[in-house]
Amino acid sequence: MASTWLHLHPPLSKFSHHSAHQIISLTSLKFTTSTNTNFISNSKPLTVRFALTQSDSSDSKSIEPDHSALLQQISDSFDLPSDYFAQLPRDLRLDLNDAAFDLSNGPVLDECGQELGEVLLNIARAWERADTSTSYSLVAKLPSMEENLTGSAKSALGKRLISAGRRFQSMGQYGQGEPQQIAKAMIAAGKALSAISTSEGIDKQPKEETRMLKFGELQLEITPDKANIGAVIGVVFGILLFEIAKGIENIPESSLQYANENALLLAKSLRGALLALFYSSTVLSAFTTVGLVLLGRQLRSKKE
Numbered sequence: 001m002a003s004t005w006l007h008l009h010p011p012l013s014k015f016s017h018h019s020a021h022q023i024i025s026l027t028s029l030k031f032t033t034s035t036n037t038n039f040i041s042n043s044k045p046l047t048v049r050f051a052l053t054q055s056d057s058s059d060s061k062s063i064e065p066d067h068s069a070l071l072q073q074i075s076d077s078f079d080l081p082s083d084y085f086a087q088l089p090r091d092l093r094l095d096l097n098d099a100a101f102d103l104s105n106g107p108v109l110d111e112c113g114q115e116l117g118e119v120l121l122n123i124a125r126a127w128e129r130a131d132t133s134t135s136y137s138l139v140a141k142l143p144s145m146e147e148n149l150t151g152s153a154k155s156a157l158g159k160r161l162i163s164a165g166r167r168f169q170s171m172g173q174y175g176q177g178e179p180q181q182i183a184k185a186m187i188a189a190g191k192a193l194s195a196i197s198t199s200e201g202i203d204k205q206p207k208e209e210t211r212m213l214k215f216g217e218l219q220l221e222i223t224p225d226k227a228n229i230g231a232v233i234g235v236v237f238g239i240l241l242f243e244i245a246k247g248i249e250n251i252p253e254s255s256l257q258y259a260n261e262n263a264l265l266l267a268k269s270l271r272g273a274l275l276a277l278f279y280s281s282t283v284l285s286a287f288t289t290v291g292l293v294l295l296g297r298q299l300r301s302k303k304e
Helices: 002-062 067-077 090-104 108-112 114-128 133-141 140-147 151-169 177-194 198-203 222-247 262-301
Strands: 213-217 218-222
Touching: 002 222, 067 133, 067 140, 090 108, 090 114, 090 151, 108 114, 108 151, 114 133, 114 140, 114 151, 151 177, 218 222
Parallel strands: none
Antiparallel strands: 213 218
């Protein structure tokens, strides 16, 4: 029995030593695993935060700019003293009139719609009159009107805002830099609005070139037919002026009889002034007729 026990003891000792080694190894393995688990659990929030950051960045690119907020910035930039435009120097007043022309030039009612077109025309008139208060009250309507506009109307408005904004930009650093603030707001909103693509049907329609003549509040669209009619009127008017000039020239100076020499000299000078006026008007009428004929041909060739 003793020999048997002695024979079995070494294997048991080896088994115990081997088991102890496994236990130590398992303990160290558990410790290592625990450490790795903590590292992974700590790194997960970083990975999630990175993913969220990437998602927010991609979403922000797809989100369109808030056009109403951009138009509100334009409205805020026009919140000026009531006599601001009236006190502008003469050269800046000319820039303001140019901005008014760019804002309302052409078929504004057709491009921007009846309601917005009338607002733009009234804003232009307020700028021409240097009426700051009326200008601000009209510009303040633009943010609320934006959501009811079609894509083509927004695009047309954007182009007009960019053109008018550049006129304010050319005013330089006047006062506290108000013209530059107006220009910055108008150009930013104009670029955002003009980037809107219109429907395919509208894009495929060929756009005819239109030319407008503006006399104060009166706008006249020039077409080939109207240009030819104007040329005919110019010819008739030129012939009439030439005949009047010839009639005055044919009056002999000897037939002029006045009470004294001073009256005679005055009559002669008046006769010379009338001759110069009518002959110069005849020449001007001839140039106008030729210009209208060439313009009519140019518009007709582009239309065809």
